[in-house]
Amino acid sequence: MTRTDFLNDPSAPAANSIKVAVSAVVRDQHGRVLLIHRTDNDLFSIPGGGLEVGETVAEAVVREVKEETGLDVEVADLVGIFSDPAHVVAYDDGEVRQEFSICFRASPIGGELRTSAESKQVIWSAPEEFAKLNMHPSIKLRIKRALAADEGPYFT
Secondary structure (H helix, E strand, O other): OOEEEEEOOOOOOOOOEEOOEEEEEEEOOOOOEEEEEEOOOOOEEOOEEEOOOOOOHHHHHHHHHHHHHOEEEEEEEEEEEEOOOOEEEEEOOOOEEEOOEEEEEEEEEEEOOOOOOOEEEEEEEOHHHHHHOOEOHHHHHHHHHHHOOOOOOEEO
């Protein structure tokens, strides 16, 4: 299923759903950030996805990172809650979700990098290399907030 992200776009379709999502800014020992090249919108992103019934948000982070990248992670702390109603995601089945993502910092503890049905590329990227990557502004904001560790949790 393809998706299109809209942010502050007056031509964006109106949201008709909301779903709790989680994401993770995972950094390695060199300070690089784990990124996936998404298959559904062709953008670079941090790993993440929807919360499933019966799991905690921390369990969802661990599951999503593993599914999309092959890595096992340990959740460290909260980056923030991103719920900007001006950011909607339209899917080709007619669903239009308002953003609602809980973002965490996490550390790799095992596994091996690999792609998945949701990630056509998985890379470690230094922050100074982000400008070269096609990345949605909402993801750039999550990473920026995660790298500003001295600030408290962010929320909209």
